[in-house]
Amino acid sequence: MLGSPCLLWLLAVTSSLVPRTRPLAPQDLTEEEEDETSRPPLPAVLCDYDSCRHLQVPCQELQRAGPGACLCPGLSSPAQPPAPPRLGEVHVVAEAGSALVRWCAPPSPVHQYWLLLWEGGGATQKGPPLNATVRRAELKGLKPGGTYVVCVVAANGAGESSVPGAGGEGLEGVGGPAFGPCGRLAVPPRPVTLVHTAVGVGTVLALLTCSALVWHFCLRERWGCPHRPASPPRAGL
DSSP states (O other): OTHHHHHHHHHHHHHHHSOOOOOOOHHHHHHHHHHHHHSOOOOOOBOSOOTTSTTOOOHHHHHHHSSSOOBOOOOOOTTSOOOOOEEEEEEEETTTTEEEEEEEOOSSOOSEEEEEEEOTTSOOEEOOOEETTOOEEEEOOOOTTOEEEEEEEEEETTEEOOOOOTTTTTOTTOOSBOSSSEEEEEOOOOHHHHHHHHHHHHHHHHHHHHHHHHHHHHHHHHHOOOOOOOOOOOOOO
16 A cells, blocks of 8 residues: 555656647648648659660650659650651761661651662662661662662551652752651762772873874884975075
């Protein structure tokens, strides 16, 4: 019985030391909601996507793989054929008879690309299919001094992008890559060919000169050189 007052005294002291929590009033809840709504939204971040970059990962995969949400450029419907790609730089290597073609992806879903090439009104040559991440390809077997038309075609499940007709109709007056899917490229003559041509022309000129000289001296020895008659001496004044 003596310990009961002591026990009650300890319980009273302990309860006085514990801080009492105040119940939340409706005003407090309103203030918290206002704080949350007053916070500015996070700025929109564009995905690290470049439509002209070679081996570019599709933007949708970048969205899924990134730590945060990012924005992708708008695309047309997958139920429609893709828009034409944009032809970029075409670097011609005359010594190797080749050209490196670059392009940019269209704002459409693309499954694969390929190149079309023709010389003058000849038959169209179709290159192998390339996957959707490719943005450059090499053309081989170009003739020195030849002029060609090259086009980039994009395709998906709904069809393929449009290109001018065979022979490059619609490209009149275009001297190089335009902002469309096609452009003209001219392969200059090989430097070795120019040297051989210059040496050949020089050799022909030298042979003609030697032949003319030999013919002249042969005629002179055969017929002799005509002598001028001696003029009579003039009388002195």
